[in-house]
Amino acid sequence: MSDLxxxxxxxxxxxxxxxVYLMYDHEGQVIYVGKAKDLxxxxxxxFAGGDGRRQIAFLMAKTARLEKMVxxxxxxxxxxxxxxxxxxxxxxxxxxxxxKSYLSIRIDENQPWxxxxxxxxxxxxxxxxxxxxxFSYELRQMLDIINRAIPLRSCADTVFYNRQRPCLEYQIKRxxxxxxxxxxRSDYDVLVKQAIAVLSGKTEGLVxxxxxxxxxxxxxxxxxxxxxLRDRLEILKNFKKGQKYIxxxxxxxxxxxxxxxxxxxxxxxxxxxxxxxADTVNYSFSAVQISDAEVLEAALAQYYGxxxxxxxEIVLPGPITNQEMVSTWLKEKAGEKIELSFPKQGxxxxxxxxxxxxxxxHFVSVFDSEQRALELGKGLAKLLKLKQxxxxxxCVDISNLQGSDVVGAxxxxxxxxxxxxxxKRYKISQQGKPDDFxxxxxxxxxxxxxxxxxxxxxxxxxxxxxxxxxxxxxxxxNELGISLEIVALAKYRPGRDLRGQKxxxxxxxxxxxxxxxxxxxxxxxxxxxxxxxxxxxAHRFVISFHRHTRSKRVYASVLxxxxxxxxxxxxxxxxxxxxxxRMRSAAVEDIAKAGRxxxxxxxxxxxxxx
Numbered sequence: 001m002s003d004l005x006x007x008x009x010x011x012x013x014x015x016x017x018x019x020v021y022l023m024y025d026h027e028g029q030v031i032y033v034g035k036a037k038d039l040x041x042x043x044x045x046x047f048a049g050g051d052g053r054r055q056i057a058f059l060m061a062k063t064a065r066l067e068k069m070v071x072x073x074x075x076x077x078x079x080x081x082x083x084x085x086x087x088x089x090x091x092x093x094x095x096x097x098x099x100k101s102y103l104s105i106r107i108d109e110n111q112p113w114x115x116x117x118x119x120x121x122x123x124x125x126x127x128x129x130x131x132x133x134x135f136s137y138e139l140r141q142m143l144d145i146i147n148r149a150i151p152l153r154s155c156a157d158t159v160f161y162n163r164q165r166p167c168l169e170y171q172i173k174r175x176x177x178x179x180x181x182x183x184x185r186s187d188y189d190v191l192v193k194q195a196i197a198v199l200s201g202k203t204e205g206l207v208x209x210x211x212x213x214x215x216x217x218x219x220x221x222x223x224x225x226x227x228x229l230r231d232r233l234e235i236l237k238n239f240k241k242g243q244k245y246i247x248x249x250x251x252x253x254x255x256x257x258x259x260x261x262x263x264x265x266x267x268x269x270x271x272x273x274x275x276x277x278a279d280t281v282n283y284s285f286s287a288v289q290i291s292d293a294e295v296l297e298a299a300l301a302q303y304y305g306x307x308x309x310x311x312x313e314i315v316l317p318g319p320i321t322n323q324e325m326v327s328t329w330l331k332e333k334a335g336e337k338i339e340l341s342f343p344k345q346g347x348x349x350x351x352x353x354x355x356x357x358x359x360x361x362h363f364v365s366v367f368d369s370e371q372r373a374l375e376l377g378k379g380l381a382k383l384l385k386l387k388q389x390x391x392x393x394x395c396v397d398i399s400n401l402q403g404s405d406v407v408g409a410x411x412x413x414x415x416x417x418x419x420x421x422x423x424k425r426y427k428i429s430q431q432g433k434p435d436d437f438x439x440x441x442x443x444x445x446x447x448x449x450x451x452x453x454x455x456x457x458x459x460x461x462x463x464x465x466x467x468x469x470x471x472x473x474x475x476x477x478n479e480l481g482i483s484l485e486i487v488a489l490a491k492y493r494p495g496r497d498l499r500g501q502k503x504x505x506x507x508x509x510x511x512x513x514x515x516x517x518x519x520x521x522x523x524x525x526x527x528x529x530x531x532x533x534x535x536x537x538a539h540r541f542v543i544s545f546h547r548h549t550r551s552k553r554v555y556a557s558v559l560x561x562x563x564x565x566x567x568x569x570x571x572x573x574x575x576x577x578x579x580x581x582r583m584r585s586a587a588v589e590d591i592a593k594a595g596r597x598x599x600x601x602x603x604x605x606x607x608x609x610x
Contacts, residue, residue, distance in 0.1 A: 007066060010065070010066045011040065012040075014066075016039070016041065017038070017070050017071075018035075018036065018071050018072075018076070018077045019036065019069050019071045020034070020035050020071065021033070021034050022066070022067045022068075023059060023063040023066060024066070025062050026064040030084075031059070031062055031063070031090050031092055032059055032063075032090050033085050033088065033090050035074070035078060036077070037077075039068055043066065074325055075329060078329060079301075085298070085302070086455070092287060094299060094302075096267075096303055103119070103120060104118070104120070104122055104129045105118060105119075105130040106119045107127060107128050107196065108126065108128075109127075109128065109192060110126055110127070112185070113160065113179075114152070115152055115153045116147070116154070116195060118140070121454075122306040122308055124306050124307055125307070130199045130200075130309055146198055150194050151191065152176075152188075152195060153178060154169065155179070159179075165180050167179075173228060176188065207233060210229055211233060251275065251311075251312065251313060252274065253272045253311050253312070253313040253348075254269055254313075254314050255271075255272065255354075255355045256296060256317065256355065257270075257352050257353075257359050258295060259359035259360040259362075259363045263287050263288050264286050264288070264363070265288045265295065266283070266284050266285075266360070266362045266366065267282070267283045267284075267359060268280060268282050268362060269299075269303065272351070282358065282359065282362040283299075284363065286367075293320050294320075294321055296317075296318070296320045300320070300326055300330075310330060310334040310338060311338075312338065313341060314338060314341070315351060316340060317352050317356070320340075323340065373415035376526060377389040380527050380530070380531070383527055384487055384512065386460065386485055391414060392459045393461075394447070394460075395463070395464060395535055395538040396408060396440065396443050396461065397541075397542040398436050399546040400439070400546070405546060407546050407549055408425075408426035408428060408439055408442070408542065409424065409538060409545050410425075410447060411423050411541050412458070418537060426442070429442065430442070436468075437472040438472070440469045440473055441472040441473070441475060441476045444476040445476040445479065445480070448477055457484055458484070459485075460486075461484060462487060462488075462531065463489070464488075464491075464538055464539060465489075466488060466511055466518075467511050469488050470487070470513070473486050474486055474513055487510050487513075488511040489508065489509075489510055490508070490510075490518065491508065492506065492507055507521060508523060508528055508532060559574075561608065562605055565601065565605065569596065572596060573591070576594040577594065583605075584606075588606050591605055591606055
């Protein structure tokens with residue numbers, strides 16, 4: 001029986017009910033998730049040619065199996081579709097990835113003493129989120145300004161609940177000190193509401209309120225309080241000046257626009273708060289097989305799917321599919337009616353054009369370099385017979401010195417570019433004997449366990465080593481029951497052994513699962529150079545970490561031998577000098593100052609390490 005006949009037989013069993021359908025390829029991977037008011041009619045239209053979308057023939061050619069999930073309503077199908085896209089990450093669906101370069105501001109009003117904090121992931125945990133914001137440096141400055149104007153706590157919970165007296169933040173008027181002072185919860189809640197108002201762009205009311213408080217304080221001769229309120233007012237007014245007006249009125253709105261060339265697409269979201277530009281967030285997609293209307297619907301479902309702030313109006317460049325259902329869902333999420341507008345002229349239309357310009361600029365910046373990365377990924381997938389083109393590649397390496405100071409490290413490359421903020425270091429639990437295989441097993445186990453929990457796994461895991469290291473990594477993956485492709489890259493070996501005797505030279509080679517002989521790599525190919533660059537970066541990173549770890553151990557052990565040097569003084573010296581080499585070049589006065597110790601003891605330390 002042909003695949004086409006089997007698919008038609010499967011579709012004949014689909015009910016005429018709302019739900020979600022999943023398309024699987026010949027490797028058993030979900031390649032597309034869709035929803036329908038009538039499952040049988042929708043999927044049957046793919047074969048009859050009545051769907052009208054040119055990409056459907058492309059999808060059906062790649063589909064080996066169909067599955068369905070029936071829901072109670074079309075609205076439930078809409079939500080289930082979004083959740084399944086996030087779970088399976090189908091190649092041909094639009095998915096707004098949690099870009100680690102974007103930050104959001106989180107505040108949990110359910111906590112006894114809420115605080116503002118920066119996070120990289122928006123969770124459905126009942127807290128309020130503002131963002132994401134693309135400008136991390138400016139965002140941290142903005143948060144600093146808000147903390148100076150509105151004295152909420154900023155410390156970690158572990159610090160907060162263990163303090164016995166107020167910290168420096170209280171002394172410089174950046175916190176009211178609820179950790180150890182009798183602060184009324186109602187007064188603190190007022191500060192929380194003020195912070196939320198500023199983040200929502202509603203500073204006018206807060207400015208008026210603070211001006212009234214300043215006047216009252218001045219009349220009551222509380223000049224210190226009046227001066228403090230004056231300073232906070234100045235901070236807020238300067239903060240407001242730093243935001244650019246882009247539309248008349250004081251409305252909050254998000255403006256969506258796209259720029260597309262065939263299957264490559266960029267999406268830009270312009271965030272306007274109180275008539276001022278708050279931020280622009282950009283996403284890029286390749287191999288897009290759905291219409292612009294479906295792209296926008298999918299973007300809305302995912303962007304507002306968590307606890308993210310929803311403005312009163314969402315401006316779109318054109319109608320979306322299932323508009324009424326999406327409007328109902330947004331209303332339920334926000335607790336009020338959200339206006340969806342599709343302007344053709346006027347101020348809102350100019351905002352659409354501005355967002356489209358941002359999308360076009362993002363498209364150019366991404367796909368010029370991404371196209372080359374895509375070609376490299378295709379070459380890599382073909383060479384290694386991978387199930388998908390690897391965009392995110394992670395590489396693990398181990399380093400030790402005769403079994404001591406065993407460490408591991410992981411580097412991340414996305415579309416050919418190193419993502420240094422995602423690099424990870426690992427201290428190996430078992431020390432004392434050189435066992436690279438056990439160390440590799442531990443690092444891979446820890447990385448994949450965390451990645452599985454966070455839904456943050458790479459497309460390909462590259463191991464620096466040979467068949468043994470590959471076997472250890474695969475064993476760790478199998479123990480966790482995770483589906484992930486792993487390969488090992490072995491270095492070039494010259495044609496001489498350690499005694500100088502001639503042996504067979506071994507080129508760069510790749511070890512694959514279930515294949516006894518490695519794949520020999522062409523040293524001049526771009527794919528080989530790409531893999532070597534990733535491997536060499538992992539090697540550099542792990543060696544650097546190993547040297548740092550060993551230096552700290554040697555440093556600490558030398559200091560342990562000096563009588564009169566207590567734990568606290570050693571900690572101070574370690575925090576200032578970091579290594580024995582740096583301390584050797586320091587003056588005795590510098591050592592005495594850093595360790596807060598008598599000069600005689602500092603001289604003793606210097607004599608010992610030299």
